[in-house]
Amino acid sequence: MMIPNQSFFFIFFLSVIFINTLASPTHQRDALLEFKNEFPFNASDPRAPPEAPLSSWNTSSDHCSWKGVTCNAHSSEVISLVLEYTYLNGSLKANTSLLKLHHLHHLTLYNCDLIGEIPSSLGNLFHLRHLNISDNNFLTGEIPSSIGNLSYLSYLDLSHNYLVGKIPSSLGNLSRLTVLDLSDNPRLIGEVPPSIGNLNQLKIISFYSNKLNGTIPSSFANLNKLSYLLLTGNQFSGGDLPLILSNLTSLSYFDISDNHFKSKLPSNMSGLHNLEVFRVNSNSLIGNVPTSLFTIPSLRLVSLSENQLEGPLEFGNTSLASELPYLDLASNNFNGPISESISRFLKLEFIDLSNNSFTGPIPGSMSKLVSLDDLNLSYNKLEGRVPSFLWRMSTLMLSHNSFSSFEELSQAVVNGSDSDHGSNSFQGPVQFDLGSNSLHGSLPRWICKRTSLALLDLSNNHLTGSIPSCLMNCTASLGYIILRNNNLSGFLPDIFTNATKLRSLDVSRNQLAGKLPKSLINCESMEYLNLKVNKFKDTFPSWLSSLESLSVLFLGSNAFYGPISSHLGFQSLRVIDLSNNSFNGTLPQDYFVNWREMASVGEKDGFTSSDGIDTFMEHMGGGIYEDSMDMMYKGVDTEFPLILLMFKAIDFSGNKFTGRIPKSIGMLKELRHVNFSRNAFTGSIPSSLANIKNLEALDLSHNKLSGNIPRDLANLSFVSYLDFSHNLLQGPVPRSTQFQRQHCSSFEDNLGLFGLEDICGPVHATSGDSHQSEEFSSEEAEEALSWKAAAIAFGPGVFCGLVIGYIFFTSHKQTHMVHGKARLNHPGGIISVR
Ligand SMILES: *[C@@H]1O[C@H](CO)[C@@H](O)[C@H](O)[C@H]1NC(C)=O
Ligand SMILES: *[C@@H]1O[C@H](CO)[C@@H](O)[C@H](O)[C@H]1NC(C)=O
Ligand SMILES: *[C@@H]1O[C@H](CO)[C@@H](O)[C@H](O)[C@H]1NC(C)=O
Ligand SMILES: *[C@@H]1O[C@H](CO)[C@@H](O)[C@H](O)[C@H]1NC(C)=O
Ligand SMILES: *[C@@H]1O[C@H](CO)[C@@H](O)[C@H](O)[C@H]1NC(C)=O
Ligand SMILES: *[C@@H]1O[C@H](CO)[C@@H](O)[C@H](O)[C@H]1NC(C)=O
Ligand SMILES: *[C@@H]1O[C@H](CO)[C@@H](O)[C@H](O)[C@H]1NC(C)=O
Ligand SMILES: *[C@@H]1O[C@H](CO)[C@@H](O)[C@H](O)[C@H]1NC(C)=O
Ligand SMILES: *[C@@H]1O[C@H](CO)[C@@H](O)[C@H](O)[C@H]1NC(C)=O
Ligand SMILES: *[C@@H]1O[C@H](CO)[C@@H](O)[C@H](O)[C@H]1NC(C)=O
Ligand SMILES: *[C@@H]1O[C@H](CO)[C@@H](O)[C@H](O)[C@H]1NC(C)=O
Ligand SMILES: *[C@@H]1O[C@H](CO)[C@@H](O)[C@H](O)[C@H]1NC(C)=O
16 A cells, blocks of 8 residues: 555655756647647748748747637636647657656647657646547547546546447547547447446447447446437447437437447437437338327437337327427338328428338328428338328328329419418429339329429329420429329320420320420420330421430330331430331431430440449439330330430331332441331341340341341340341351351241251251250259349440340349439349359
8 A cells, every 4th residue: 555655645746856957938839839840841841831830939929829729717828729730741740749748738630631640658648638530531540548537537438439449448538538539440340348347437339331340238227418320330249229219318319320220219218319410321220119209309310210110109298399300210110190290290391211111191181291301101002082182292202102193282272372482482393203103094294393303203004195295394403204004084184384404204004195395405404205105197207316415315106107207316315116016117327327315335335334324313303213214125125214225326227218228327336226117128237236235135037138147237246136047048047156056936937047056956948946955954044034023135244244245134123223323122133144
């Protein structure tokens, strides 16, 4: 006992002498100047800031007046040094003269371009209450455990650096700590030391965006003053959340999102009476959500999305007013009806219940939510009517449910009496997605009331009647009109005069008839026009070739007729489908010379990388929008997920074209698919086809083509589907791996093709029909040929490093966009054949 006491006094005695010497004003000033000199400034460096840092630190004035320096008023001892945005461009040395500033209470070196490590000698600044070395991107090394010696420390902020290693358990000795911020050190790893749970003065713990793992220590249940707990973006896998949440009654901000938590929520959360933000999204939480969570009056944000939470939800029927504006319950396993009690949250602005199994109708009480602006109920099992009060939303996502009809425009809406509510301040693009429901009846007029409507998707419903011309009121803002696969009839109304922002118009698979409205010519932003499978009866709309951005044009399966005019300049066109119409006449040999996009290699071809896919998806709807389209592929009408439609293709099949196939086809070097089948083309097959190096499918069947199959076609090394059947061809079939793997029927019914023994077997010549090549009798191929769904071809090195060749989808549902990233929904649904 005596010895430690003696040595304590001895040290104390020495310190007194030491401090008295150092604390004299000139020593303090000199220490600061030495500190400044530890960071030499190189004015000739081009990256140097215009003014030298710490230029006010010079002997012409008292050091207590220097920038960032605060002294004790009586002794001129420096008690606080706060440097922010000061370009120090160097490291703190182990012997830094800061250590001479013995009375320092507060040290901030925020965004000072510090590099190197934090010296463990900082643990000697015993008087520090506030240590803030944040936002120095190149500050690395471990957190010195000596910081645990700073027993007066109340604030510790080492966030936004590049610190490595583990959190030292010595921090558990900082018993006065109220703020601990270690966030955004992406290489900070390991488990949180349980000793942190000893720090019962802590109000703020911020550990977000690190690589911490393991469990939240149960000792955290002691932190009864804790009001902010931010653990988002780590790799935590567990912890007794029920225990912690039931004890931490001071919590106002709880964010454990983006981790791997697997636990349950406590059964009663009413003790958290200060809770404002509750973010637990993107974990693997299970079980039910206690109603008591929703009855906490202070709530401002609830995000439970992307977990495995389940059960019906009740929001509580207390009369307490709730201020909650933000409710995100998406992507869980919630079921049962959406409770009428949701209207308790009168201030709600954002609701996302998508990707659950909610049933029943949209509760009528929701009409009371006058601030609601963004409603996403897509991918549920909801049914009944779509209420008209929803016209006010800026984002209305109801797709993939079973809604059956639209409510009539209510009198209130007609009178415009509720037009002053909530959403009117919203300036951004408005999106209505009601696709893939069972909607009957005609398009509701309330849709036209929504000014700045940018996206309208009613595809895959049973809508009847005509497309209302009141849509004219919105066309100036509309970017996407998707009405595919309904029973809409009548004409396509002439409403596009002001539709200069329209990028995508898809009215395919309806009963639309008549001529195309000439106002389409004003759609200068149009990229994608799909009129397939309707009853349009018109001549070829060659005037569309003035739309400079048009890259996909589908006119297939209509009643278009007549010649397709001679020299078109579809400069951006990537895909054209004219199939199954009554186009006729001959095509001049130089027909394709102006189709620049299909001829260009690379250049605008941004889709040959996964990066390009993102760009494309952004094109097609800002990353939240999924779409698909269909086209003839290998003789089968096939639905393609639009995200995969990155190749270039021509389909002129099923018309009445005569004359020769234009030689200029060979200029479209980037084509993947060429289909001229079921016409009356004569003459020989242009050997220029061999120039289309990436060609994958070529269908010339059912024509009157004569002569030989050009020998050069054997060089097409990516081709995997060829069809020359039902022509007048003769001579030898070129020999190549690609030719040998074709089905025998691809050559049948010609005048006299020979050399087919390998393909059709030794007996057959051109009439072979039973023997299948090995390739196509394989199991995968059979599955692929069932063509329930999309099939698609990519050239070399495309799409996130997937295989060269064909990718077959065996299920119908393809892509679902989540936060701008494409996710292929069918697990293991990609089969590579080849
Ligand atoms: C100062 O910057 C110039 C220009 O970048 C460089 O050539 C020189 O070596 C630097 N001097 C020192 C001492 O770092
Ligand atoms: C920053 O430090 C580096 C390396 O010590 C030096 O080369 C550079 O010139 C310095 N820049 C400035 C502006 O002082
Ligand atoms: C010294 O500091 C003062 C402000 O304290 C400043 O105005 C002056 O320009 C500085 N002198 C030099 C040589 O940097
Ligand atoms: C501090 O240490 C460095 C080496 O890290 C040394 O060059 C320098 O002289 C020392 N400064 C003082 C004041 O001791
Ligand atoms: C500071 O803490 C370290 C361990 O964290 C310990 O070894 C050292 O003795 C302490 N230094 C002082 C001066 O108390
Ligand atoms: C650290 O300093 C920055 C800049 O002044 C400040 O924004 C931050 O709140 C400080 N940290 C703490 C814990 O006070
Ligand atoms: C905490 O402090 C105690 C006594 O002051 C000391 O024995 C212990 O080693 C310290 N813990 C750590 C982890 O530094
Ligand atoms: C936590 O991470 C460290 C290093 O990254 C690893 O060694 C340890 O096994 C991990 N612990 C858990 C529970 O995952
Ligand atoms: C919960 O907090 C109380 C005091 O607020 C404390 O006594 C108790 O030990 C804590 N429970 C746990 C499990 O830490
Ligand atoms: C369309 O606009 C016209 C004039 O601006 C207006 O009279 C009409 O009511 C609007 N139609 C709808 C359905 O809102
Ligand atoms: C097109 O917009 C102009 C100006 O915004 C407007 O005056 C005109 O009425 C609009 N025309 C149609 C057909 O909506
Ligand atoms: C093309 O078809 C139209 C009718 O659809 C017909 O009048 C015309 O004569 C045909 N032209 C040729 C060259 O067959």
